[in-house]
Amino acid sequence: MGPVFPHLHVITDARRGREPLTVVAAAIAAARRLDGCHRLAVQVRVEDDVSDRDAYELAGAVLELCRPHGVWCLVNDRLHVALAVGADGGHVGAADLPVAVARKVLGPTSVLGATCRDAAGARAARRAGASYLGVGPAFATTTKTGLPSPLGPGAVGAVAAAVPDTPIVAIGGVTAGNARSLIGAGAAAVAVVGAVAAASDPARATEDLLRVLA
Ligand SMILES: Cc1ncc(COP(=O)(O)OP(=O)(O)O)c(N)n1
Ligand SMILES: Cc1nc(C(=O)O)sc1CCOP(=O)(O)O
Numbered sequence: 240m241g242p243v244f245p246h247l248h249v250i251t252d253a254r255r256g257r258e259p260l261t262v263v264a265a266a267i268a269a270a271r272r273l274d275g276c277h278r279l280a281v282q283v284r285v286e287d288d289v290s291d292r293d294a295y296e297l298a299g300a301v302l303e304l305c306r307p308h309g310v311w312c313l314v315n316d317r318l319h320v321a322l323a324v325g326a327d328g329g330h331v332g333a334a335d336l337p338v339a340v341a342r343k344v345l346g347p348t349s350v351l352g353a354t355c356r357d358a359a360g361a362r363a364a365r366r367a368g369a370s371y372l373g374v375g376p377a378f379a380t381t382t383k384t385g386l387p388s389p390l391g392p393g394a395v396g397a398v399a400a401a402v403p404d405t406p407i408v409a410i411g412g413v414t415a416g417n418a419r420s421l422i423g424a425g426a427a428a429v430a431v432v433g434a435v436a437a438a439s440d441p442a443r444a445t446e447d448l449l450r451v452l453a
């Protein structure tokens with residue numbers, strides 16, 4: 240992992256009718272304006288019914304946007320796609336490959352994120368080889384269904400305190416208005432879908448988030 244763990248993870252919204260590449264390009268442009276590309280990561284996340292071919296094409300195109308600026312490109316769920324495009328790493332959750340297996344697939348040096356929702360899960364994921372932990376839902380979200388009740392900053396902070404050597408990325412309902420409460424509680428970073436992808440001006444939204452996270 241590089242010396243600075245990115246504070247803002249922008250996750251693609253690849254639902255039909257969205258324009259993930261336009262959003263990613265806008266987010267990177269905003270980070271460049273703030274001289275903050277090292278503080279930005281992009282996670283390629285597609286719906287389950289998207290074909291591997293389409294996920295591969297999207298991930299390759301996102302990587303092409305990220306790499307020249309040193310922005311991390313991570314791939315959600317589909318580690319074979321991460322490897323195929325040469326991404327910086329991947330992210331897995333409870334329905335994906337187990338963390339230890341994901342680590343084997345990606346190799347020892349790739350970035351590997353794992354979703355966890357409590358201290359015990361965080362310690363287990365860390366032991367299994369996760370390099371960062373996605374913890375959520377921090378706040379209510381409509382982007383993903385079937386999630387447990389929001390944790391709030393306090394519970395996110397309790398997970399962070401359980402794994403002090405591991406960056407926590409708080410996810411779920413994060414906005415420029417509430418991001419600082421999560422960093423104040425102990426998260427190293429936040430991840431967003433809607434706050435950037437659904438914004439009328441995704442570049443401005445990215446800039447706002449990077450500023451409050453500085
Ligand atoms: C940073 C980050 N945290 C959590 C998740 C959620 O992963 P998962 O639980 O596997 O759910 P899906 O995103 O695959 O629907 C994430 N993607 N990123
Ligand atoms: C993909 C995802 N995972 C979550 C979790 O808690 O594990 S919340 C979430 C959706 C985040 O989208 P938004 O920023 O629009 O709320």
Ligand SMILES: [Mg+2]
Nearest residue numbers: 316331332335
């Ligand atoms: Mg997953």
